[in-house]
Amino acid sequence: MQSTHLDVLVVGAGISGIGAGYHLQKECPGKTYAILEARERLGGTWDLFRYPGIRSDSDMYTLGYSFRPWTEAQAIADGPAILKYLRETAEAYGIDRKIRYGLKVERARWSSDQARWTVEAREVSSGRTIELTCGFLFMCAGYYDYDAGYTPELPGKERFRGRIVHPQKWPEDLDYEGKRVVVIGSGATAVTLVPELAKRAAHVTMLQRSPTYVVSAPEEDRIANWLRERLPSKQAYAITRWKNVLRGMAFYAYSRRWPDHAKKFILGEVGKQLGREQTERHFTPTYKPWDQRVCLVPDGDLFASIRSGRASVVTDHIETFTETGLQLKSGEKLEADIVVTATGLQLKFLGGLQMEVDGRAIEPSRTLAYKGMMCSDVPNMALSIGYTNASWTLKCDLTCEYVCRLLNYMDRHGYTQCVPRRNDPNIKESPLIDFSSGYIRRNIDKLPRQGSAVPWKLYQNYALDRVTLRHGKIQDGVMKFSRTGG
Numbered sequence: 264m265q266s267t268h269l270d271v272l273v274v275g276a277g278i279s280g281i282g283a284g285y286h287l288q289k290e291c292p293g294k295t296y297a298i299l300e301a302r303e304r305l306g307g308t309w310d311l312f313r314y315p316g317i318r319s320d321s322d323m324y325t326l327g328y329s330f331r332p333w334t335e336a337q338a339i340a341d342g343p344a345i346l347k348y349l350r351e352t353a354e355a356y357g358i359d360r361k362i363r364y365g366l367k368v369e370r371a372r373w374s375s376d377q378a379r380w381t382v383e384a385r386e387v388s389s390g391r392t393i394e395l396t397c398g399f400l401f402m403c404a405g406y407y408d409y410d411a412g413y414t415p416e417l418p419g420k421e422r423f424r425g426r427i428v429h430p431q432k433w434p435e436d437l438d439y440e441g442k443r444v445v446v447i448g449s450g451a452t453a454v455t456l457v458p459e460l461a462k463r464a465a466h467v468t469m470l471q472r473s474p475t476y477v478v479s480a481p482e483e484d485r486i487a488n489w490l491r492e493r494l495p496s497k498q499a500y501a502i503t504r505w506k507n508v509l510r511g512m513a514f515y516a517y518s519r520r521w522p523d524h525a526k527k528f529i530l531g532e533v534g535k536q537l538g539r540e541q542t543e544r545h546f547t548p549t550y551k552p553w554d555q556r557v558c559l560v561p562d563g564d565l566f567a568s569i570r571s572g573r574a575s576v577v578t579d580h581i582e583t584f585t586e587t588g589l590q591l592k593s594g595e596k597l598e599a600d601i602v603v604t605a606t607g608l609q610l611k612f613l614g615g616l617q618m619e620v621d622g623r624a625i626e627p628s629r630t631l632a633y634k635g636m637m638c639s640d641v642p643n644m645a646l647s648i649g650y651t652n653a654s655w656t657l658k659c660d661l662t663c664e665y666v667c668r669l670l671n672y673m674d675r676h677g678y679t680q681c682v683p684r685r686n687d688p689n690i691k692e693s694p695l696i697d698f699s700s701g702y703i704r705r706n707i708d709k710l711p712r713q714g715s716a717v718p719w720k721l722y723q724n725y726a727l728d729r730v731t732l733r734h735g736k737i738q739d740g741v742m743k744f745s746r747t748g749g
């Protein structure tokens with residue numbers, strides 16, 4: 264029989280949840296835990312998205328876990344390869360046996376008297392609600408709505424006689440061979456889809472309202488592959504991981520410090536692939552590099568498909584759909600058989616969880632994020648969210664390590680409750696994420712805020728977090744511990 268009380272309840276079996284399972288088993292071996300997953304399979308993002316060409320846009324030496332080397336030759340990997348890596352990781356450590364599938368966590372109520380959460384989860388197949396209790400709730404539910412992606416208002420779309428699809432719900436039967444395809448969007452998904460669709464479609468047009476920074480990177484990391492042939496895989500992986508972390512941090516720091524130089528450099532590289540005119544018209548954003556995520560394309564595949572004539576870019580606004588395509592504001596018409604709305608995600612914080620603490624509903628946007636992983640005044644709850652300027656897993660690994668340290672600290676001192684308390688009136692608040700991307704802008708008011716100083720400030724800096732989360736004091740004067748309940 265499955266236990267209904269656990270020391271730790273993890274929500275979500277994607278990269279973060281599987282990582283949480285590994286760290287809990289290794290660093291808190293005495294703790295019982297389970298992972299509740301709404302879907303019937305593990306992998307999260309990497310199982311959900313099935314569009315052609317789906318791949319990572321950061322390298323796998325940093326998107327992979329610190330504890331499990333990525334040993335494939337590709338540094339930028341496709342979705343199925345990432346999913347295989349996640350499945351194998353879960354199996355190798357027996358984490359797969361801890362996952363309870365088909366359970367969507369909807370509510371959690373904290374009782375300070377009992378020092379435990381009562382968690383309500385809905386059995387997706389039957390609609391029945393079950394209750395579990397746990398001493399610590401670890402939310403690894405990602406950051407977006409699994410039910411549907413974001414689609415802006417598309418005027419006149421009912422007139423269109425072709426097919427409109429969203430990459431989050433790619434139809435298995437969609438045949439685009441020989442068809443005219445318009446991909447609306449300019450983010451990571453659009454730049455991934457365009458070269459892949461262009462291999463078989465009659466023509467693919469990427470229709471964007473405004474340009475994005477696009478950087479080409481080698482699909483294979485020659486140094487990584489060289490090291491792997493000469494060193495044990497763990498050592499080779501660790502070196503490559505550090506190389507890529509530092510390179511990523513250096514590029515980010517350079518872009519923030521000298522945005523004009525960085526812009527010139529990025530546009531110069533695009534110019535070598537596409538020439539000046541195309542670069543100025545379609546690849547020169549109005550914002551600074553890293554005000555939004557920079558898109559990565561392996562071996563310049565997007566540029567190659569544009570050069571070949573199989574794909575093209577149009578920067579314009581949609582006036583209306585017509586029966587046969589799109590009428591643009593400039594007067595131009597785009598004929599299409601298929602329109603792909605690569606218009607992004609719908610942000611969803613904590614997997615939509617409703618929380619109560621001692622009978623009081625918690626509004627996440629009224630809380631302050633503690634070390635980017637807990638919410639002020641919410642006891643015994645952490646969440647795993649990654650970086651916006653580097654691979655997600657880098658932060659998740661550190662978050663898991665910190666949570667395990669916290670749990671072990673509480674055990675050593677006999678504490679049953681920990682809660683970050685905002686005790687400094689001089690802390691100024693600002694939005695949690697300093698990013699101008701649409702999906703952040705649309706939802707920033709639903710997220711916790713960040714503060715102007717540690718431990719409330721989010722630095723988005725792996726090297727710094729590695730020091731503070733691994734070695735910083737658990738008892739920092741902000742985290743309050745107590746022995747209430749039993």
Ligand SMILES: Cc1cc2nc3c(=O)[nH]c(=O)nc-3n(C[C@H](O)[C@H](O)[C@H](O)COP(=O)(O)OP(=O)(O)OC[C@H]3O[C@@H](n4cnc5c(N)ncnc54)[C@H](O)[C@@H]3O)c2cc1C
Pocket residue numbers: 274275276277278279280299300301302305306307308309312318319320321322326366367368369403404405406407409451452613614615616647648649653654655656
């Ligand atoms: C197309 C795409 C490409 C990306 N590429 C990169 C990349 O290259 N590099 C990078 O760093 N990041 C990338 N990201 C961000 C990416 O989402 C993260 O890297 C990572 O996969 C997130 O892992 P996660 O486990 O935190 O969340 P998810 O992968 O979203 O997994 C969350 C899991 O929680 C489950 N869940 C959610 N709510 C509940 C609930 N209430 N109850 C029970 N279960 C729940 C979901 O079903 C899911 O299985 C990409 C995102 C997308 C959409």
